[in-house]
Amino acid sequence: MEIRDSEKRRARNLIWNAAEEYGFEPDFKVYDETGQADLYWNSIIGAVRKNYGAAPIDALFASIHGSPHEELYEQLIWLGLENAAFCQEAPHRPALPFLREQYARHVLSLSRSGASGDLLAILEEAHFQRALGQNPPLLPREREMLDALEFPGGLSGEALAERAQQFLSAYFHFVPGEGTEDEKKRKKRRVPLLGRKSRTDKELLPVRGFAYGFGEHVVPDGGRQVETFHSSLTWSGMRGQDAATMRTYIKNCFGQPLYDEATEQKLEKDLCVDEHTGCHLYYAKGSNDLSPDAKGYAASLRKDALKQMEKNRASYQADITRNRNSINRLTARIRNALLAYLQPTVVNSSSGTLNAGRIWRGLYLDDDKVFTKTLNTDPGDLSVDLLLDASTSQIDRQAIVSAQGYMIAESLTRCGIPVRVSAFCSLSGYTILTRFRDYREADKNDRIFHYFTTGCNRDGLAIRALGRELEDSPCEHRMVILLSDAKPHDVNKLVQPSDSVDYSDQAAVSNTAAEIRSLLHRGIAVVCVFTGDDEDIPSAHTIYGRNFARIRSLDQFADTVGTLIQNQIRSL
Numbered sequence: 001m002e003i004r005d006s007e008k009r010r011a012r013n014l015i016w017n018a019a020e021e022y023g024f025e026p027d028f029k030v031y032d033e034t035g036q037a038d039l040y041w042n043s044i045i046g047a048v049r050k051n052y053g054a055a056p057i058d059a060l061f062a063s064i065h066g067s068p069h070e071e072l073y074e075q076l077i078w079l080g081l082e083n084a085a086f087c088q089e090a091p092h093r094p095a096l097p098f099l100r101e102q103y104a105r106h107v108l109s110l111s112r113s114g115a116s117g118d119l120l121a122i123l124e125e126a127h128f129q130r131a132l133g134q135n136p137p138l139l140p141r142e143r144e145m146l147d148a149l150e151f152p153g154g155l156s157g158e159a160l161a162e163r164a165q166q167f168l169s170a171y172f173h174f175v176p177g178e179g180t181e182d183e184k185k186r187k188k189r190r191v192p193l194l195g196r197k198s199r200t201d202k203e204l205l206p207v208r209g210f211a212y213g214f215g216e217h218v219v220p221d222g223g224r225q226v227e228t229f230h231s232s233l234t235w236s237g238m239r240g241q242d243a244a245t246m247r248t249y250i251k252n253c254f255g256q257p258l259y260d261e262a263t264e265q266k267l268e269k270d271l272c273v274d275e276h277t278g279c280h281l282y283y284a285k286g287s288n289d290l291s292p293d294a295k296g297y298a299a300s301l302r303k304d305a306l307k308q309m310e311k312n313r314a315s316y317q318a319d320i321t322r323n324r325n326s327i328n329r330l331t332a333r334i335r336n337a338l339l340a341y342l343q344p345t346v347v348n349s350s351s352g353t354l355n356a357g358r359i360w361r362g363l364y365l366d367d368d369k370v371f372t373k374t375l376n377t378d379p380g381d382l383s384v385d386l387l388l389d390a391s392t393s394q395i396d397r398q399a400i401v402s403a404q405g406y407m408i409a410e411s412l413t414r415c416g417i418p419v420r421v422s423a424f425c426s427l428s429g430y431t432i433l434t435r436f437r438d439y440r441e442a443d444k445n446d447r448i449f450h451y452f453t454t455g456c457n458r459d460g461l462a463i464r465a466l467g468r469e470l471e472d473s474p475c476e477h478r479m480v481i482l483l484s485d486a487k488p489h490d491v492n493k494l495v496q497p498s499d500s501v502d503y504s505d506q507a508a509v510s511n512t513a514a515e516i517r518s519l520l521h522r523g524i525a526v527v528c529v530f531t532g533d534d535e536d537i538p539s540a541h542t543i544y545g546r547n548f549a550r551i552r553s554l555d556q557f558a559d560t561v562g563t564l565i566q567n568q569i570r571s572l
Contacts, residue, residue, distance in 0.1 A: 018046025087153025333562030485532030
């Protein structure tokens with residue numbers, strides 16, 4: 001099975017998000033039967049690392065490496081780890097039971113155990129039948145094995161590894177060291193385990209069958225070159241570091257700071273309060289430089305960003321004719337709205353052109369405004385801030401989002417409207433706002449192709465920070481256009497008066513909606529170009545009301561976005 005690089009990155013990021021740790025290279029990733037990153041299993045892998053640590057689990061899998069039944073043992077162990085991680089995480093992550101139920105129903109729809117008599121398949125399906133509250137029809141020995149395999153959640157990493165070793169020893173007579181030369185010589189005389197030919201009779205492939213899909217495995221001598229990630233400065237490893245070290249790490253990841261440290265600290269002191277207490281801010285210039293001091297994960301991230309920049313440009317150029325047409329149509333829509341909004345207004349005045357119908361007011365009411373005067377509104381009275389969600393959830397839409405951002409900015413620029421373009425994401429407790437161009441940089445729209453996704457997205461804090469920057473707008477009327485999937489999520493908690501909760505799901509949506517309302521109360525127009533999935537449309541409604549639109553095809557782009565902007569200009 002050939003797995004696309006984009007799906008490998010997606011799997012990695014799903015694991016990172018669940019682990020609440022970034023920068024390590026996962027030893028194991030899971031994909032569904034179509035080769036797409038499996039949401040549930042990769043979340044479980046991250047949860048295992050978060051709750052039980054890397055060392056004991058790595059040691060457990062190292063103990064079975066080289067065994068003639070390594071693939072079987074591996075899948076059984078993961079079934080036990082899944083149960084433990086789910087029990088541990090479900091009380092804190094409301095979405096996890098739903099994901100598990102969804103996966104369980106998918107497993108049962110693809111049932112293979114009845115026809116094959118495969119013990120592994122029997123145990124897998126029985127386990128997920130139990131997850132749905134069903135009582136699977138098992139033989140006494142099979143039920144005993146499943147009971148032993150469904151590890152509880154309250155164990156330490158070391159105790160969990162020991163339970164797994166005990167399971168393999170009790171039911172498969174496994175001892176660490178299986179796979180020695182003597183064992184390999186005896187392998188030819190063995191009857192295939194569980195009634196099927198072991199796939200480990202040949203060299204295990206890096207990508208091989210796992211559950212009802214595929215698993216990608218990184219082993220010390222797996223015979224393949226893997227992407228190298230160094231975790232010396234990962235999120236978990238950095239928690240105890242001082243502020244200067246953390247800031248250097250973020251700078252190496254995202255480039256030079258936009259503001260000096262004193263200014264940043266003041267902004268952080270003013271903005272990272274209440275629900276966002278404990279968070280940090282970093283404002284990046286959005287350059288394409290690669291710091292010579294960047295190492296490990298930071299260097300790898302910057303290199304990936306530069307590669308994505310070229311992909312964004314190439315994707316835009318590949319459809320250049322349609323994109324130019326979209327820019328021309330959107331420009332016309334905006335210009336027409338401006339003309340309608342800025343059309344000359346006739347007012348009564350004490351000087352100007354005499355209005356004969358008002359002469360009586362001067363005679364009887366002592367009203368000297370018997371003349372009319374035409375007022376022309378200043379066309380430079382509107383600025384627009386374009387804010388792009390640059391979190392991992394947008395990883396498969398990077399070229400599309402960068403193209404959409406560029407076309408909006410270019411259209412506004414052609415209409416003479418000052419535009420500022422930024423992107424935001426969250427990493428290692430920091431919310432990073434990357435500035436691609438400022439109001440007066442009319443020739444810098446090309447920088448938007450530097451757009452690159454990573455980490456989480458603390459939408460509420462990013463919008464609050466943007467609101468502060470809107471105070472610098474040169475115009476009376478201000479508008480914010482967001483390109484977002486309306487799926488805020490961050491590893492830092494949402495601080496509430498009574499307790500702290502995960503910054504995800506409804507809590508994060510409500511916080512983002514509150515920050516949007518704060519902008520609206522200040523007279524700032526807000527619209528959203530929705531880039532998410534159908535399941536996230538209710539969240540978009542909650543956050544933006546009716547002021548959002550989904551772009552289903554690029555052919556609709558100009559008309560859809562044009563209507564959004566026109567409606568807001570009319571209401572200014």
